[in-house]
Amino acid sequence: MSVAEPAPLAGVEQLVKRFPLSRGVLLRRRLGDVPALDGVTLSVAEGESLGIVGETGSGKSTLARILLNLLEPTSGGVRWRGEDVTHARGARLAALRRKRQLVFQDPASSLNPRKTVGAALADPFLIHGLLPERAARSRRVGELLEQVGLEATLANRYPHELSGGMRQRVGIARAIALGPELLVADEPVSALDVSIQAQILTLLRDLQRDLGLTLVLISHDLAVVRYMCDRVAVMHAGRLVEVAPVEQLYRAPREAYTRELLAAVPSVPAPASGPQSSSSSST
Amino acid sequence: MSASSPDPRPAVLRVEDLRVAFETSEGLVQAVDGVSWEVAPGRTLGIVGESGSGKTVAAMTAMGLTRGARVRASGRVLLDGEDLLSAAPERLRALRGDVLAMVFQDPLSALHPLLRVGAQIAEAVRAHRGGRNGISRAAARARAIELLEQVAIPDVRRRVDAYPHELSGGMRQRAMIAMALANEPRVLIADEPTTALDVTVQKQILELLRRLRDELEMAMVLITHDLGVIAETADEVAVMYAGRIVEHAPVAELFAAPRHPYTWGLLRSTPRLDAPAGAELVPIPGRPPSLIHPPSGCRFHPRCPYVRERHRSVDPQLALVEGASEHRAACLLSEAERRVIWARLAAGASPEQARAAIEPAGEDRSA
Numbered sequence: 001m002s003v004a005e006p007a008p009l010a011g012v013e014q015l016v017k018r019f020p021l022s023r024g025v026l027l028r029r030r031l032g033d034v035p036a037l038d039g040v041t042l043s044v045a046e047g048e049s050l051g052i053v054g055e056t057g058s059g060k061s062t063l064a065r066i067l068l069n070l071l072e073p074t075s076g077g078v079r080w081r082g083e084d085v086t087h088a089r090g091a092r093l094a095a096l097r098r099k100r101q102l103v104f105q106d107p108a109s110s111l112n113p114r115k116t117v118g119a120a121l122a123d124p125f126l127i128h129g130l131l132p133e134r135a136a137r138s139r140r141v142g143e144l145l146e147q148v149g150l151e152a153t154l155a156n157r158y159p160h161e162l163s164g165g166m167r168q169r170v171g172i173a174r175a176i177a178l179g180p181e182l183l184v185a186d187e188p189v190s191a192l193d194v195s196i197q198a199q200i201l202t203l204l205r206d207l208q209r210d211l212g213l214t215l216v217l218i219s220h221d222l223a224v225v226r227y228m229c230d231r232v233a234v235m236h237a238g239r240l241v242e243v244a245p246v247e248q249l250y251r252a253p254r255e256a257y258t259r260e261l262l263a264a265v266p267s268v269p270a271p272a273s274g275p276q277s278s279s280s281s282s283t
Numbered sequence: 284m285s286a287s288s289p290d291p292r293p294a295v296l297r298v299e300d301l302r303v304a305f306e307t308s309e310g311l312v313q314a315v316d317g318v319s320w321e322v323a324p325g326r327t328l329g330i331v332g333e334s335g336s337g338k339t340v341a342a343m344t345a346m347g348l349t350r351g352a353r354v355r356a357s358g359r360v361l362l363d364g365e366d367l368l369s370a371a372p373e374r375l376r377a378l379r380g381d382v383l384a385m386v387f388q389d390p391l392s393a394l395h396p397l398l399r400v401g402a403q404i405a406e407a408v409r410a411h412r413g414g415r416n417g418i419s420r421a422a423a424r425a426r427a428i429e430l431l432e433q434v435a436i437p438d439v440r441r442r443v444d445a446y447p448h449e450l451s452g453g454m455r456q457r458a459m460i461a462m463a464l465a466n467e468p469r470v471l472i473a474d475e476p477t478t479a480l481d482v483t484v485q486k487q488i489l490e491l492l493r494r495l496r497d498e499l500e501m502a503m504v505l506i507t508h509d510l511g512v513i514a515e516t517a518d519e520v521a522v523m524y525a526g527r528i529v530e531h532a533p534v535a536e537l538f539a540a541p542r543h544p545y546t547w548g549l550l551r552s553t554p555r556l557d558a559p560a561g562a563e564l565v566p567i568p569g570r571p572p573s574l575i576h577p578p579s580g581c582r583f584h585p586r587c588p589y590v591r592e593r594h595r596s597v598d599p600q601l602a603l604v605e606g607a608s609e610h611r612a613a614c615l616l617s618e619a620e621r622r623v624i625w626a627r628l629a630a631g632a633s634p635e636q637a638r639a640a641i642e643p644a645g646e647d648r649s650a
Contacts, residue, residue, distance in 0.1 A: 055481035056452070163570055164334075193333035194508060198552035198566035220481065223554035227564055247560050264482040265556050266489070266511030269538040271629030 007082040009214050010067060010100070010182055011043025015076035017062055017238075036062040038238040043079070044182070049208060049215040051229035051246070053222055053261070058235040060218045064184050067216070068100050069093060098128060101180040103204075105187040107171035111159040117170050118155030121145070124177040144173040149203060165196035169203065176207060183208070186218045201228060222265055226250055234258050294321035295502045296345065296383075296470045301358035301368075303337075303344050310575040314340040316526035317358075322502040324469065327493075329517030329534065330506045331549070335571050336523040338506050342472045344368070346385055347375035362470070381411040384468035388475035390455040394447040400458045401427045401443030407465040430461040434491055453484035460491065467499055474506045489516055510553050514538060519609075522546050525572050525582040528601055532610040542604050542612040542621050544587045547628055565633065581615060588634035589616060589624060589641070616641075 018033035037059045044050040054060045065071040067078060069088055078086045080096060088096055104110040111120050121141045125131040131140055142152035148169040159167055168188060175183055185204065189197040205228060208215050219225050225232055225246075232249045234241040234257065242255040253259045303315040315337040322328040332338040343349045345360045347367055360367040362382065367375060379385075387393045395403055405423035412418045418426070424443075431439045434457040447455055456476065463471060473492060477485035493516060496503045505516055513520050513534065520537045522530040522545065530543040541547055548567035555562075569586040572578050578585050580595040587594070594615050604610040605618035614621065620641045627637035 055483065165570060193571075194510075194549055195333060195552045195567035196570065198554075198564040199568075201554075201564055202566055221554070222482075223556045223558075226556060226558060227554050227562065250556065261482060262556065264486040266482075266485070266509065266515045267556060268510045268514050268550065268553055269535075270555075270557060271538070271550070271625075 008043035008079070009046040009048075009081060010216075011041075011079045012063065012067055012073075013041050013077045013079065015040040015063065015066060015078075016074045017059070017066060017071070018074045035238050037066070037073070037076075039076075040235075040238070040240050042233055042240060042243065044214055044216055046181075046214055047212060048231065049217065049229045051225035051232040052216065052218045052235060053220065053225050053232060054235035055220060055261075057237070059238040060235050061186055063235070064102070064186050064216065064218050068102055068184055069096060070102070094128065098178045099180055100182040100184065101175040101178070103168075103171055103175045103183060103185040103188045106191050107167040108159060108164070110171060111167065113159055115158075116155060117145070117157050117159065117162070120159075120170065121155070121174055121177060124174060128178060130178070140177075144177055145170075147176070147207070148173045149199075163196075164192050165199060168192060168196075168200050172200075172203065172207070176211065176213075179211075180213065182214045182216065184216045184218070187220065188217070189224065190219070190221065197224075204228070222250075222262060234261065292323040292325070294323045295363060296504075297321035297359075297361040298341065298345055299359040299361065301341055301344060301360065302356065303340050303349060304355045306353040306355070307575075311355075312574045313526055313577065314574055315344065316577075318523070318526070318528055320504075320521050320528070320531070322470070322504055324500045324502050325497060326519075327496060327503040327505055327517045329513035329520040330504065330523060331508065331510060331513050331520060332523030333508055333571060335525075335574065337526040337574075338523045339474055341523075342385075342474060342504060342506055346379060346383055346472060347372075348385075377411070380407055380463075380468075381466045382468055383470050383472070384463035384466075386456075386460055386463050386471065386473040386476045388478050390452075390459040391447060393459055394455065394462075396447055399444050399446055400450065401431070404430055404458070404462045404465055407462045411466050426465070427461075430464060431458065433464065433495070434458070434461045435487075436461070451484075452480055453488065456480060456484075456488055457491065460488070460495070464495060464499070468501060470502045470504070471496070472504045472506070475508070476505070477512065478507070478509070485512075492516065510538075510549060522549070525577055526574055527582065527613065528611075529583065529614070530610075530612045531601065532604075532607075536607070536610050540610075541625060542610065542618070543583075543614050544589055544616075544624075545583050547625065547634075548586070551628065551634075581613075589620075589638050591615070 015037050016039060017037040018035050021031045021034050022028045023031055040063060052060045066073050069078065077084050085096060118138065118141050121144055122137050125137055131137040141155055145152050145154055150166060150169050189200050192200060207213060217225060217228050229246050231245050233243045236257050241257045253262060298318060298320050301315055301318045305312045305314060318341050320328055330338045340349060344356055356368060358368065401424060404427035408423045408426050409418060428439055428443055431443060436442050436454060436457050450458060477488050480488060489512065507513060517534050519533050521528045522543065524545045530546050541550060551565040552567055554564060567586055572582060580597050581599050584590045584594045597615060599613040599615045601611045601613040604612050623640050624637045627640050
């Protein structure tokens, strides 16, 4: 491996995942397999922001789960900094968990309704045996809340007392709590209103820049990916259809399926007085 | 609106100064606060807004679906001049599914899981056309098949006897649209009809709704959070915020020359496929206000980048934009100021830069 071409941070090789399809309740018969992933090879470079887009059943979420060792592949491998971690167990897996975190679509269902926000954010430290001192832990929880644009006093609230956008901020705070290197966000804004969506996307981008994170963004929304990613992978029926730098994919998609997807997105007419531009916008 | 509308057909459904409040343990939630709109045959009114803006409650109330002991509703909902808000429950039941139909976001929760799709549609037909001199079971089934064909469900002979869970999301939504159309309604209210669907399926469903609207001369109310869906489907748009309409305009005009800071915020928060490289989203700061204790003055003022002291106490009314005949906005900025701000925003300026353009140098922000 030369210096100019560092090993990708994370990746999958020839990934195949089949889910068994069975019928009947008492006498389950196996009818066959549903192929969720069919030979997918993809990697993400350190600091990069990679978008994975596709429709329902394209395999994008399955891919994300295997990449994070949350699901076993039928065949193929998962790599982390060049190392084969497909079958990582025990302490190795725990160490990997600290480095690779997932942001869920719906934080309402990933946060324990009986735990305060503060307790939910303290969990990662307790699980990994970090910050044993209570005061230090709650100080860190306060910092995390502020880092995602929430007030530290929110630690005493329960998830149901928060709005959807605030809950997603808590979900992100939990994901970055242990200082991960890779953040995989699976449809992080699809349950949110447009104005809140933009807040969360801006937050993810700022955190990525400030913390030097590598981001894998799974989304069905091609427009969202365009704003967030350097490179985009298009998936369809368990296969990778096209992988290209973001500008190329949107300006000159090579594959018919990509063109079909892009053409289906309802478009908001461009403002009359000129294009939206980045040069002067601020945050 | 009828006085200035170029549409020669009179409105079939007209909502006038509708107010809906829910009594809760925490106080009175004013979900809809003085909303008026109307829709004519063959036309589509798009209602856009975020969660809690009141867009769904207004439509549900128009259908008589929000009645209850803890609900206070006032105003008028006129269907061909008949007030539905004060109509008897039996009268509403007779109208719903017949003259008035509704399509929801999630067909899985709107369809009965244990009944075959065809049987449910046939029941919708017989509910209004059944009885002694009504349509026979066989004829209702034939009508169900015809309806499923009309919404372009492939292989109808097989699918008519399928259960909802055996159909894909797109097919279920088509089945629900078929059921809504069972009695050729004059008004179709579609509440986020494509939000749960993939984009390629969404495109087909929107095409289907447009085709059926034209063929059946239906008046359609399309409720959505998606400005792109509005742009491609609606003739006119009402933008709702905190229980009120803050801007109402023909669709082309709303996108070409929006005149409310909330609409500007929505447009700049919406990711665009044709955005130039490196473009940034500009979020609207803060979050929607409490409907129990709404902000004083302009309800958008706590989130508005162009707020002035006066806006914290004066409540703006929805009024015609200067020089326009159908474009209304509820904003205290002058038309000249709004024109300058939007020109800057459309050219890519930040809200701060756009604000600076309407303020003499050195003037205090809160002046």
